Amino acid sequence: xxxxxxxxxxxxxxxxxxxxxxxxxxxxxxxxxxxxxxxxxxxxxxxxxxxxxxxxxxxxxxxxxxxxxxxxxxxxxxxxxxxxxxxxxxxxxxxxxxxxxxxxxxxxxxxxxxxxxxxxxxxxxxxxxxxxxxxxxxxxxxxxxxxxxxxxxxxxxxxxxxxxxxxxxxxxxxxxxxxxxxxxxxxxxxxxxxxxxxxxxxxxxxxxxxxxxxxxxxxxxxxxxxxxxxxxxxxxxxxxxxxxxxxxxxxxxxxxxxxxxxxxxxxxxxxxxxxxxxxxxxxxxxxxxxxxxxxxxxxxxxxxxxxxxxxxxxxxxxxxxxxxxxxxxxxxxxxxxxxxxxxxxxxxxxxxxxxxxxxxxxxxxxxxxxxxxxxxxxxxxxxxx
Amino acid sequence: xxxxxxxxxxxxxxxxxxxxxxxxxxxxxxxxxxxxxxxxxxxxxxxxxxxxxxxxxxxxxxxxxxxxxxxxxxxxxxxxxxxxxxxxxxxxxxxxxxxxxxxxxxxxxxxxxxxxxxxxxxxxxxxxxxxxxxxxx
Numbered sequence: 001x002x003x004x005x006x007x008x009x010x011x012x013x014x015x016x017x018x019x020x021x022x023x024x025x026x027x028x029x030x031x032x033x034x035x036x037x038x039x040x041x042x043x044x045x046x047x048x049x050x051x052x053x054x055x056x057x058x059x060x061x062x063x064x065x066x067x068x069x070x071x072x073x074x075x076x077x078x079x080x081x082x083x084x085x086x087x088x089x090x091x092x093x094x095x096x097x098x099x100x101x102x103x104x105x106x107x108x109x110x111x112x113x114x115x116x117x118x119x120x121x122x123x124x125x126x127x128x129x130x131x132x133x134x135x136x137x138x139x140x141x142x143x144x145x146x147x148x149x150x151x152x153x154x155x156x157x158x159x160x161x162x163x164x165x166x167x168x169x170x171x172x173x174x175x176x177x178x179x180x181x182x183x184x185x186x187x188x189x190x191x192x193x194x195x196x197x198x199x200x201x202x203x204x205x206x207x208x209x210x211x212x213x214x215x216x217x218x219x220x221x222x223x224x225x226x227x228x229x230x231x232x233x234x235x236x237x238x239x240x241x242x243x244x245x246x247x248x249x250x251x252x253x254x255x256x257x258x259x260x261x262x263x264x265x266x267x268x269x270x271x272x273x274x275x276x277x278x279x280x281x282x283x284x285x286x287x288x289x290x291x292x293x294x295x296x297x298x299x300x301x302x303x304x305x306x307x308x309x310x311x312x313x314x315x316x317x318x319x320x321x322x323x324x325x326x327x328x329x330x331x332x333x334x335x336x337x338x339x340x341x342x343x344x345x346x347x348x349x350x351x352x353x354x355x356x357x358x359x360x361x362x363x364x365x366x367x368x369x370x371x372x373x374x375x376x377x378x379x380x381x382x383x384x385x
Numbered sequence: 386x387x388x389x390x391x392x393x394x395x396x397x398x399x400x401x402x403x404x405x406x407x408x409x410x411x412x413x414x415x416x417x418x419x420x421x422x423x424x425x426x427x428x429x430x431x432x433x434x435x436x437x438x439x440x441x442x443x444x445x446x447x448x449x450x451x452x453x454x455x456x457x458x459x460x461x462x463x464x465x466x467x468x469x470x471x472x473x474x475x476x477x478x479x480x481x482x483x484x485x486x487x488x489x490x491x492x493x494x495x496x497x498x499x500x501x502x503x504x505x506x507x508x509x510x511x512x513x514x515x516x517x518x519x520x521x522x
Contacts, residue, residue, distance in 0.1 A: 003408065
């Protein structure tokens with residue numbers, strides 16, 4: 001329950017009847033003109049008789065003055081339209097253009113270009129293709145021109161140096177014959193110069209010296225010795241060794257220490273052929289030895305000193321025990337193969353090729369060397385041939 | 386938009402007292418055969434006390450009535466789905482206006498903008514108008 005209530009859109013009460021209005025006016029329409037060219041009306045718009053006239057409501061056909069022909073032409077001068085024949089300047093789609101007449105041009109087909117038709121025009125694409133062809137041909141001509149110039153030059157050279165009579169035909173033929181059999185390429189079995197290692201520092205073919213032999217297999221051997229790594233490459237020299245104790249000296253051909261009157265005979269220790277057992281150089285000459293040669297596979301002794309102190313000479317005479325007051329006359333050393341090293345205080349065999357690791361020397365060709373699948377690090381390979 | 390020709394708000398209130406008046410809005414049904422409540426859910430109501438019953442009258446008091454307005458001061462929409470709302474004349478309003486008859490205006494407005502959409506309190510053809518009468522006793 002509310003105090004007040006509103007109703008929206010409710011129909012209101014009917015209003016009073018209004019006063020009657022004046023009579024309206026119906027316009028009077030009459031036809032003003034009606035013929036083939038015109039239709040217009042007259043309209044009375046009010047009671048006072050005011051009228052309005054419509055314009056010609058009929059479409060006005062084009063008035064064409066007869067002039068002959070099926071073309072229509074407007075004359076600005078008299079503002080008239082005439083029918084006439086085709087004007088000369090008028091171009092239709094049926095008129096083809098030519099050198100003397102304006103008209104329509106068609107696009108050229110390929111055969112038109114081939115046949116050089118004069119009533120068609122090429123497209124830009126066709127012109128472009130021609131341009132490309134011309135460019136390529138120009139390049140080809142340039143190449144040919146260069147080649148021709150070269151040929152001309154060669155011909156010129158030939159003509160300038162040609163012989164009237166070929167006098168060296170035999171040589172030419174021989175050379176050609178040789179050329180037939182000449183190597184056209186480097187065979188696989190041949191080595192290129194770049195493949196050959198530098199052997200400029202290598203030794204020439206070895207020549208066997210005294211007590212040195214070189215086998216067919218290029219194996220170097222020293223006679224009277226044992227294994228080559230202990231071989232003395234120089235010919236031992238006899239030497240005079242003096243002892244300050246008893247003034248013993250070594251006699252020629254052998255080295256012995258003893259009195260001159262001693263009947264002891266001591267062998268030549270430098271004989272390496274193994275024919276003698278050993279030499280003794282010492283005071284104790286009770287033991288007589290008929291000379292010796294140190295055998296490198298059977299350590300022998302060169303006794304130098306009192307009471308048979310032993311000097312083991314092995315290999316290249318470098319291994320030596322303590323020598324008791326041994327005086328060496330270095331003038332007896334030839335200086336070439338054996339020399340006395342004063343700074344070191346010892347005799348050294350010179351020009352000895354020695355190595356702590358080389359145990360073998362082999363003479364071999366480069367090809368054989370290259371063919372070796374395993375190269376011994378302890379072998380000295382002498383490349384020959 | 387018309388209202389009943391016999392229905393105009395004639396609210397009477399004693400000066401110095403506060404009073405709330407309830408109002409319901411109904412609209413024609415779709416078939417036009419009856420009336421149904423006007424849903425006030427998306428609307429607000431603007432209540433004015435005017436100086437005169439003219440379009441250009443001065444507004445003496447203005448209250449915005451919505452579902453959240455203060456019932457004791459302005460009034461509020463009491464049942465939006467039933468189209469019911471109430472407007473309140475406070476004691477202060479009566480003292481401000483004084484004794485007399487004052488035209489009032491009730492407008493249904495758009496809730497979001499407050500823009501008036503239509504006026505409930507249209508005047509009658511015989512000069513009737515919705516008014517508030519403040520009396521001494």
